[in-house]
Amino acid sequence: MVKAVIGEETQLKLAEARLEQSSSTPAQVGLVIGKLSSTLDRGFVFDLVPTPPNDAGAPPCSLVEPDKRKGPKPKSQSSDSHSLSIDKDWVAEHARQVSRMLVGGMKVVGIYIWISDNAFKNSNIVLCQTVMGVAKAAPLSESDWDERLLIHICYSPRRWTCRNCMVTSNITSSSLRPCDFKMGRVLTSLQRFRCMYNFDIRLPISHKNSSNVQTMNEALRHEISIHAKYLKSAKAMLDGNLVVHNDLCTSDGLHEVELLLPFVEDTEVCSQKDALGVLAFSGSVCSFAYLNIREPVSQAVADIKDDIITSLQSRLDIICDEADGETGPIDTGIQKARDDADSQEVGDGISSGIPVSQIVLQSLRKACALSLPRRVFIPWLAGTFVCDYLQPSETFEVLKDRCVELLSMEVPTDASKILEPEREAPSTVTKSFWDVAVPLSTASSSCLEKGGLDTSRGESSQKSIDTADAKITPNIIAAAVFLIVAIIVGYILVSVDS
DSSP: OOOEEEEEHHHHHHHHHHHHHOTTOSOEEEEEEEEEETTTTEEEEEEEEEOOOOTTSOOSEEEEOOOGGGOOOOGGGTTSOOEEEEOHHHHHHHHHHHHHTOOBTOEEEEEEEEOOHHHHHTTHHHHHHHHHHHHHHSOOSOTTOOEEEEEEEEETTEEEEEEEEEOOSSOOTTSEEEEEEEEEOOGGGEEEEEEEEEEEEEEEEEOOOTTTOOBHHHHHHHHHHHHHHHHHTOEEEETTEEOOTTOBOOOOSEEEEEEEOOOOOOOOOOOTTTEEEEEEEEEEEEEEEEEETTSBHHHHHHHHHHHHHHHHHHHHHHHHHHHHHHHSOHHHHHHHHHHHHHHTOOSSSSTTOOOGGGSBGGGOOSOEEEEOOEEEEEEOSTTOEEEEEEOTTOOHHHHHHHHHHHHOOOOOSOGGGSBOOOSSOOEEEEEEHHHHHOTTOSSGGGTTSTTOHHHHHHHHHHHHHHHHHHHHHHHHHHHHHHHHHHHHHHHHHHHHHO
């Protein structure tokens, strides 16, 4: 449980000045970016990010007057009767998109509200509902965190207060609990860590049946969740030294982290007879993490592991969001792909116009590739970075627009300050099983054709065996000749000596 919260004084003072300038705005809602530390029982606030207007241009929150049908209020309460109306879904969507842009050790930890004290008291229920929506849209890595922060900036009188909001199913009067809040230096005391993680995952594609039909999106999500369990048990090297659980990092500068995955048995066993193809998921993920100087290094390692998995999931979400916008709801596209796969009317699994991420793997008749967005890092506050994801067709102009809209920040005009460590973004390729299992086969291109799987396998196997035999026979003859010559020379030398 968070007992005290420390906010970055420089950024919070800038936020306060920004709110004072917008005196015509009676209310404002936004996200709290920071970190909740379970080891220190403290919360850290890095910055406040206002939620932009919705697609219709309306503000995400506004003050509303009480319903006049309930009767007039006493004069003593006439100025205290306003309450807050919040577009909760829009604030949650803002939190979902912002959470993609944050790296290890940075999270959306709650919301802030700029409103009068009396209006705040009249709006406890809607504020708790908004916090719950943000918690669901941008979950924290620790599953046991059932609280978020609610920062209230009161403009009459001017006062900052912070409350813990319990994000449980039932909202009661005890859902909001006050906690200590103060401003100080937070960002300048952070330790910096970086990890370049390489992965190569192979997933067999089995023949169709009612239980194993999967789209590429479903298969990748399943495989990422399995890989997350392996990654969680990985050991870590920090600047060449093995990380011990309670170690503290006392040196400055950027620290390099290397993850050492354990050896595991592959549970996805599939015989040659059942294998239709292989889904190859590979690439590199660059991860940054930031740690309070009083936290152990093991926390930074945990944040990096979480950031790697979150980054892969975010890239897949971006692909699916675009597919959803182009073809309609994802469920509809998936059902259409399943129907096509069942009826076997799709010639190659792609020509039907279904996005690659929604294609049923068992319906593919040729190799298929899916390139995920690459991750770039933008300078943010006090030497820290936030990130964004660029499609192959997107430029830095798109990056600038998103940063302004979602984080209210300006991107440096000098493109060299934007880090691009991932020169090749993670990608997914589906291949015939025999393209992977028997690389020497010349018949592998036909192994996914309709009705020709068994024949192709037989031809592929026979050709590979014939090729191997043709190479082995000359080697045996050469070895035999060499052995005979050696025996003769040895016999001659022995005869001469005697």
